[in-house]
Amino acid sequence: MFLGIREDIASVYKRDPAARHFFEVLTNYPGLHAIWWHRVSHRLWKWRLKWLARFISTLSRWVTGVEIHPGARIGRRFFIDHGMGVVIGETAEIGDDCTLYHGVTLGGTSWNAGKRHPTLKSGVVIGAGAKVLGPVTVGENGRIGSNSVVVKDVPAGATMVGIPGRLVTPSREQSTLNEEQKQKLDAMAEKFGFDAYAVSPDNPDPVAMAIGRLLDHVNIMDERVAELCKAVNRLGGDVCAELSRVELEDVMDGISEQDLETGPESVSQANNDRE
Structure with missing residues (x-):
């Protein structure tokens, strides 16, 4: 005991x-x-x-x-x-x-x-x-x-x-990500943690979550295109310059913590003000 x-x-x-x-x-x-x-x-x-x-x-x-x-x-x-x-x-x-x-x-x-x-x-x-x-x-x-x-x-x-x-x-069993991508997600989860109170500005709102999933899809498509380009180049072609990856941090760079706390409407207003 x-x-x-x-x-x-x-x-x-x-x-x-x-x-x-x-x-x-x-x-x-x-x-x-x-x-x-x-x-x-x-x-x-x-x-x-x-x-x-x-x-x-x-x-x-x-x-x-x-x-x-x-x-x-x-x-x-x-x-x-x-x-x-x-x-x-x-x-x-x-x-x-x-x-x-x-x-x-x-x-x-x-x-x-x-x-x-x-x-x-x-x-x-x-x-x-x-x-x-x-x-x-x-x-x-x-x-x-x-x-x-x-x-x-x-x-x-x-x-x-x-x-x-x-x-x-998604659950780990249902995930279609490869091991490298899973390790990246695990590292992000360890960095941000699980917020028990659901108020941390580090955790994205539903709009940011949707953007993050779109970025995941874009990055996966970039990897597939890169593989196709390598195959074409091995056959004698000369295609596909190096593509820069788009990360969630790049998209969120112009959004302040206050914007995240007050919601997507404030983000839109802030963008309009900057323009």
């Missing part, structure tokens, strides 16, 4: 830059306290001491603001940041290294007995205020944006946002 506590505290340093030292995390993170209370109540639940398990769960809710049913199954290094308002239902299953922010609900959509709450595979991150409802599965390393309502499965490695939730990035 104490080894698990040390492991939980160590995992916080990787996910919360505000964590400064061991004692601070041990005493001031109610999300961790709720998880530790749950481990006790879950053990009692498995021993069929269900009233006592529920009573300890209720005490934990009073103290931490986090409600975790003692029947829920939770993996290692689970982290609830801020904690307040999180609700996790009885048949929920959570894998290793998952992260939930405040206001998240893993709820059910049926009054019937049996599996009625979500299953989160390892590495899942769910943003503040999101609701995942019903016996759905969020695949490994799946991401759910703030205030989303998800009622269907999320593929591994995919991101889902909105009400109802919709996919905004």
Whole structure:
């Protein structure tokens, strides 16, 4: 048990830059306290001491603001940041290294007995205020944006946002990118990170996302044309000078962070003013 506590505290340093030292995390993170209370109540639940398990769960809710049913199954290094308002239902299953922010609900959509709450595979991150409802599965390393309502499965490695939730990035299995392109996307993801609050100016708005996808398509077409040109040149032709690549940063260069925060209308107005 104490080894698990040390492991939980160590995992916080990787996910919360505000964590400064061991004692601070041990005493001031109610999300961790709720998880530790749950481990006790879950053990009692498995021993069929269900009233006592529920009573300890209720005490934990009073103290931490986090409600975790003692029947829920939770993996290692689970982290609830801020904690307040999180609700996790009885048949929920959570894998290793998952992260939930405040206001998240893993709820059910049926009054019937049996599996009625979500299953989160390892590495899942769910943003503040999101609701995942019903016996759905969020695949490994799946991401759910703030205030989303998800009622269907999320593929591994995919991101889902909105009400109802919709996919905004393809899963790794569905992707048609080659390994070099996947590594580039991974590097960009590591640079920008997953923004749990969906307000970071580093994360593009829907217009910028559409532009980014168009640029991806253009770059792929450029690579195909370059391959055709090389084949023609090997046959004795002399075609296709070197093409410069178009990057998202080039398009976004003239757009300020304030423009991104206030939306595409301000960007259009700013462009008109510059003209």
